Amino acid sequence: MSTDRLGTGAGHANGDRASRAAVSTVQSVDRALDLLEALAGHGGEAGISELAAATGLPYGTIHRLLRTLLDRGYVRQESDRRYALGGALVRLGGMAERLVGVWAQPYLKKMVELSGETANMAVLEGDFIVYVAQAPSPRRLRMFAEVGRRVLPHSTAVGKVLLADRPDAEVASLVERTGMPRRTANTITELPAMLAELDRVRDRGYAMDLGEEELGVHCLAVGVRDGARTVAAMSVSGPAERIDALDREELAAGMRRIARDFGAELGGAL
Amino acid sequence: MSTDRLGTGAGHANGDRASRAAVSTVQSVDRALDLLEALAGHGGEAGISELAAATGLPYGTIHRLLRTLLDRGYVRQESDRRYALGGALVRLGGMAERLVGVWAQPYLKKMVELSGETANMAVLEGDFIVYVAQAPSPRRLRMFAEVGRRVLPHSTAVGKVLLADRPDAEVASLVERTGMPRRTANTITELPAMLAELDRVRDRGYAMDLGEEELGVHCLAVGVRDGARTVAAMSVSGPAERIDALDREELAAGMRRIARDFGAELGGAL
DNA sequence: TTCCTGTTTTCCACATGATGGAAAATCTCT
DNA sequence: AGAGATTTTCCATCATGTGGAAAACAGGAA
Numbered sequence: 001m002s003t004d005r006l007g008t009g010a011g012h013a014n015g016d017r018a019s020r021a022a023v024s025t026v027q028s029v030d031r032a033l034d035l036l037e038a039l040a041g042h043g044g045e046a047g048i049s050e051l052a053a054a055t056g057l058p059y060g061t062i063h064r065l066l067r068t069l070l071d072r073g074y075v076r077q078e079s080d081r082r083y084a085l086g087g088a089l090v091r092l093g094g095m096a097e098r099l100v101g102v103w104a105q106p107y108l109k110k111m112v113e114l115s116g117e118t119a120n121m122a123v124l125e126g127d128f129i130v131y132v133a134q135a136p137s138p139r140r141l142r143m144f145a146e147v148g149r150r151v152l153p154h155s156t157a158v159g160k161v162l163l164a165d166r167p168d169a170e171v172a173s174l175v176e177r178t179g180m181p182r183r184t185a186n187t188i189t190e191l192p193a194m195l196a197e198l199d200r201v202r203d204r205g206y207a208m209d210l211g212e213e214e215l216g217v218h219c220l221a222v223g224v225r226d227g228a229r230t231v232a233a234m235s236v237s238g239p240a241e242r243i244d245a246l247d248r249e250e251l252a253a254g255m256r257r258i259a260r261d262f263g264a265e266l267g268g269a270l
Numbered sequence: 271m272s273t274d275r276l277g278t279g280a281g282h283a284n285g286d287r288a289s290r291a292a293v294s295t296v297q298s299v300d301r302a303l304d305l306l307e308a309l310a311g312h313g314g315e316a317g318i319s320e321l322a323a324a325t326g327l328p329y330g331t332i333h334r335l336l337r338t339l340l341d342r343g344y345v346r347q348e349s350d351r352r353y354a355l356g357g358a359l360v361r362l363g364g365m366a367e368r369l370v371g372v373w374a375q376p377y378l379k380k381m382v383e384l385s386g387e388t389a390n391m392a393v394l395e396g397d398f399i400v401y402v403a404q405a406p407s408p409r410r411l412r413m414f415a416e417v418g419r420r421v422l423p424h425s426t427a428v429g430k431v432l433l434a435d436r437p438d439a440e441v442a443s444l445v446e447r448t449g450m451p452r453r454t455a456n457t458i459t460e461l462p463a464m465l466a467e468l469d470r471v472r473d474r475g476y477a478m479d480l481g482e483e484e485l486g487v488h489c490l491a492v493g494v495r496d497g498a499r500t501v502a503a504m505s506v507s508g509p510a511e512r513i514d515a516l517d518r519e520e521l522a523a524g525m526r527r528i529a530r531d532f533g534a535e536l537g538g539a540l
Numbered sequence: 541t542t543c544c545t546g547t548t549t550t551c552c553a554c555a556t557g558a559t560g561g562a563a564a565a566t567c568t569c570t
Numbered sequence: 571a572g573a574g575a576t577t578t579t580c581c582a583t584c585a586t587g588t589g590g591a592a593a594a595c596a597g598g599a600a
Binding site (some may be wrong): 329350 | 557567
Binding site for chain 2 (some may be wrong): 576577578580587
């Protein structure tokens with residue numbers, strides 16, 4: 001019959017959004033996730049037409065997908081027929097957070113004590129950095145929670161720590177896939193400069209971010225090693241002035257000790 | 271050609287799980303959600319074969335769906351190739367939690383009107399109670415905002431309400447994990463006493479906290495039921511003298527009514 | 541009331557995209 | 571090294587999801 005077969009389920013349009021590696025993904029699931037994220041982007045509530053504008057999907061399709069999510073409690077319909085994120089997400093989100101955060105929490109707290117600044121933990125998931133846990137600084141001016149946020153590695157201290165664990169060739173191919181978009185005037189946007197920076201990181205045993213992701217925010221990160229691999233990174237971050245006032249070497253030494261303890265406790269998980 | 275058309279996208283197998291109204295749901299999205307929930311059911315981690323056993327789906331299908339979720343960070347793959355809930359869920363879960371707090375607001379306000387005291391809503395997240403919403407009392411002397419605070423269940427009224435929904439064995443294992451640290455002279459610190467207390471709670475339909483978390487602070491809490499499960503708890507709390515002056519049974523009856531209305535509005539979400 | 545406007549929801553023929561069995565590739569123990 | 575258990579890939583098949591456009595709805599304005 002149809003002879004124009006070109007690879008069955010694969011090949012997907014997929015197209016529009018950020019074109020990931022996307023080996024073979026299920027379109028409708030992908031779109032359902034787009035909708036959830038679009039809802040989140042609109043403060044958790046939106047009408048179908050807003051979602052259509054945000055995702056570029058046709059009305060009928062959106063409605064059908066939302067119905068499915070609705071049936072399962074992942075989305076809720078308000079009295080004015082608009083849609084909102086549903087309670088089922090609370091359950092899953094809580095579980096996920098606990099999985100990664102619970103173990104790290106006490107160690108992050110120690111880093112907060114050590115530095116007075118907010119401490120974060122992140123992992124490299126695919127080509128992206130994902131923040132998985134945080135212990136907030138007690139200070140009035142502090143970093144806001146960014147657990148769950150995905151960012152590219154090149155502009156963050158945690159990202160550099162995790163990249164530093166990989167051979168240059170791997171870093172190069174990652175960069176080729178993702179690019180190195182400029183986030184601020186300080187962002188490193190060229191591969192050779194990044195490889196040199198990673199060498200420095202390997203050398204010193206810690207990474208800095210001097211306003212490369214966000215102006216005025218400085219970070220210092222160390223790796224969490226589990227045997228041979230660096231499986232996560234922990235950082236402290238805060239206003240440039242306060243971070244710069246600290247003794248980097250001393251802080252890094254303390255953080256490395258904490259991260260080592262955590263890595264030991266992990267013992268093969270993660 | 272095919273004459274057995276019975277409504278295009280409709281009709282769906284859908285079958286196995288709880289057969290809801292399910293007018294027309296998207297199969298692959300539904301299955302992806304099954305997988306996430308199966309993962310949650312296995313403590314957040316599972317291999318493909320466990321998931322196959324849990325959901326009855328074929329291996330290839332599971333793998334493809336997980337790949338999609340993996341690509342988006344909703345699932346993560348551990349070093350031993352098993353799958354676990356991913357960090358992206360944390361983000362959505364957090365947003366959803368905040369929204370639930372917003373929906374609860376008018377109901378909490380009603381409780382404040384009813385009692386004159388500060389009203390709180392809390393959920394059980396893992397082994398901890400998390401306060402997700404609050405409506406403050408108009409009085410001069412009142413409880414301070416504690417949204418976001420995490421406490422152990424055994425020393426709070428909301429905690430007891432939520433524990434009372436679980437079988438004794440589950441309560442026992444939770445207590446074994448967390449312990450029952452003494453917060454004040456009134457804290458219940460022994461498991462048998464707690465199980466007896468939970469029986470009283472189930473019996474009366476409300477829980478009290480008589481200075482067990484903080485001396486001089488008394489609370490009365492009721493459950494928010496969503497169908498069969500108690501998914502959240504709402505409480506009023508204030509200075510011991512004022513709380514004790516109220517008619518408990520009458521207050522509890524009023525609060526139960528409000529909580530029931532809220533549970534109805536939630537309607538399957540959460 | 542009644543008529544608008546901007547929504548959301550339903551419908552349906554079509555072919556695209558998801559499916560699943562079974563084979564290949566891994567990893568993990570003995 | 572070999573056997574067993576698990577994960578991953580492949581691809582022909584057709585059931586499944588798609589999206590345009592019409593219908594139903596809500597909420598103001600006249």
